[in-house]
Amino acid sequence: MHRADEDEYRQFVLPRLEPLRRMAFLLCRDWHTADDLVSITLGKLYRRWHRAREARNLDAYVRAMLTHAWLDERRRPWRREDASGAVPDATAPAGEPSDAAMLRRLLGAVPPRQRAVIVLRFYCDLSVAQTASILGISEGAVKSQSARGLEVLRQSMTSPLVEEK
């Protein structure tokens, strides 16, 4: 990549680092993994910069890359995450959990695909069509998965506080 292209890449990436980290955290629920995912995404973006910069919506393109990087990582057997839609019924530990711990618990109750839909729709403010496009699923599937995911979140919010695994 030429120096001018690298400068352009850097100018695009730097202001988006924190938003991407936060999006990655919502997907994977762990800041270390979130940083790994962002690094992987930035590496891929660098390699594809000549094509990527031509994308109509480069931000959506990068979010798609990040989402797929997470889904790809999850496919690896040692990274497979077994989310449960069921509300755990363990008792709460002593002390009040932080908002971040509660958020991790809530998101952990939502299966990964539904979590991706929720993050793209409600955190990244993408439309149903854009979310469907990124995940390669129908708009109907986006609607049903976001409804199911939100229902799981509501159930979890009204359940007793539980100790995170």
Next chain:
Amino acid sequence: MYRDLLDSAMGTAPPSTVDVDEVIGRQRRLTVLRGWGVAGAAVATVAVLTVGALTVGHPGPGNPRLTVGGPPVSASDRATGSPTPAPTVYPSLLGPEPTEPPPDAEARLHLAIRHAILAVAPGATMRERDGGSEFHFTHTDTTGPAAPSGYLPEFGYTATTTVTVTGRTADLAVTVSRAGAFHESCGGLPGAVCAPLTGPRGESGFATGQSVGEGSQLRLQVHLWLDRGAVDACTVTIEMSVDESDGGPPLTVQQLAEVAEDPAVTLYP
């Protein structure tokens, strides 16, 4: 509204470990490595052969199909370029769009992968981590009009399982994809030792071995990628993860390569 709520719940993020300059530097180095092509990887073959747990079989009369490793690379070879032709980079997916319904494809691939593993390791047992069935399948399809503008399309199936051979156990993921979406290379996994794979029908790829983690969490990870674009427009990726305390991997790289090469492990039966 949701965004503000989520941001508030997340709180302040810990300091970032993402270093854009490091990402750029790493990608520059990878570009140089790709310039060397597979020749650079052949140098690393020596290293992969020294990974004690990775017993790479040598192709013999009864097993001459796929070759793991390449010829030694001299300094002059490196100066004039790779002795192995550079892998093809496809502008788009090869082959026709598969018409097989996903449930049928998963059932067929289940039998094909099972048969391929048993062919190289008779007596192998396979089970999902949760004990449900032998394989867990994931179908990926980002082709067609649903794909975002500029996003590379991808189509394939991934079967994950836990395989056990003579008391040795590993997590295994076998992915069969339409060729052309991505091209992997030895340089794509920094820190891993790498051996190139070449086949008589034009297959090409590589296998890497890498230890990750530390202490009781130390795991050996093997990543094998085989481009069969010239044969049946597919690529096969196999990932094997072994707990270092489990006594070594249940399958050698040569055995994994033969699973990847099996003609029945395809999107086009």
